[in-house]
C-alpha cells in the first residue's frame with residue numbers, strides 16, 4: 001500500500017475505543033456507574049496529551065512572552081507563536097496574523113462588535129442574525145443597540161429548526177452592516193448553509209461573521225474556501241483548555257479596525273502625548289495572554305487532526321443517526337430540532353417529565369446531559385418550549401453510550 005493510500009485508509013477508520021482511552025476523565029464511575037458523558041456541546045473532555053502539555057509547559061517552558069531576552073522567554077514565545085500557526089492551519093487562514101487569540105468565542109464576537117461594527121454605526125444600521133443564535137451572538141449586538149442605536153434584524157427559523165434562507169435574504173438591506181450566524185446551533189444541532197449565506201450577503205456587499213463554536217470540533221473548516229470575513233471559536237469545546245479561543249479576521253479588515261482593549265503588548269510606542277498601536281494580531285491582544293492554554297490548544301488541534309476531522313465527522317454522523325432512531329422510539333419523547341442537516345446535538349422533551357427531572361434521574365445512572373435553555377432562550381421558545389434536555393456528542397462517544405442513554409430514558413418514561 002502506498003503512503004498516501006495508508007493515510008487515506010487511516011482517515012477512513014475511526015477507532016473510537018482507542019480514542020476514548022485517551023480521555024482520563026471518562027474512565028471514572030459516577031454514582032457507582034461508568035460515566036457516560038453527553039455534554040460535549042457545553043465543554044469537551046480533554047485528552048491526556050492536552051493535560052500533559054499544559055503541565056509540561058508550566059513546568060519547563062513557562063515565562064512571559066514577547067518580553068524576555070532570555071532563553072526561557074524566547075522558548076515560551078516560540079511555543080505561543082507555534083500555537084497560532086496551528087490555529088491558522090486548522091482554519092486554513094492565509095496568514096497567522098489573521099488569528100487573534102481571545103478568551104473564547106464570546107470575546108471574539110464582542111471584539112467584532114466593538115471594533116468592527118461600532119465605529120461608523122449610524123442609528124438604524126443593522127446586524128442580521130438568526131432566531132437560533134446562542135446568547136453570545138445576541139447580547140453583544142443588544143449592547144451596541146443601547147450604545148449607538150444599532151438595530152438587530154432576526155431571520156426566522158421553521159418548526160423543525162431550519163433557517164428560512166429566503167427570509168434572511170429579504171432582510172439584507174443597505175442598512176445591514178454585518179451578518180452574524182451560528183454555523184451549528186448548540187440548542188438544536190442545525191447545521192446552517194453557511195456557504196449560501198455568505199454568497200447572499202457578499203452579493204449585497206455585506207461581510208459575514210461565522211460563530212463556529214459548535215463547528216470546528218465536528219466539521220472540517222476552510223475560511224478561504226468559505227470566504228467568511230470573521231470566524232470565532234472556543235478552545236474548550238475543541239478538546240483544549242478553557243480560557244483560550246480565537247478570532248479569524250481577514251487581514252485587511254483587522255488592519256482597519258481600532259483596538260478592542262488598551263494595555264501592554266498591543267502598542268508599538270507609548271508617550272503621554274499618544275500611542276502607536278502594534279501590528280495585527282497583537283493590536284487586539286492587550287496584556288499577558290493565556291500562554292499555556294494557547295500552547296495546549298495547539299496540542300488539541302494536533303490531536304484532532306491526527307485522528308482526522310473527516311473521520312471524526314463520519315463517526316459522529318453515524319452516532320447521531322443511531323441516537324435519533326433509538327430516541328424516537330422512547331414513549332413520549334419528542335426531539336426538538338429535526339433539521340435535515342444536523343450535527344452532534346439531540347435536544348428533546350418528554351411528555352411525562354420536566355427536563356430538570358430527566359437530567360437528575362439520568363445523573364443517577366452516571367449519564368451527564370444538559371437541561372434548560374442552553375444559552376439560546378429565543379430558539380427554545382420559538383420551538384414552543386421553556387426548556388429541553390440535551391444530549392450532545394463528542395469524538396469519544398460510542399453506541400454503548402447511546403444504548404445507556406436510551407435505557408435510562410425508557411426508565412424515566414416508565415417511572416412518570
Ligand SMILES: Cc1ncc(COP(=O)(O)O)c(C=O)c1O
Pocket residue numbers: 041042104105106107134136137182184185186211213214234375
Ligand atoms: C453556538 C455557540 N456560540 C457561542 C458560544 C459561546 O462559547 P463560549 O462560552 O466558550 O464563549 C457557545 C457556547 O456554548 C455556542 O454553543
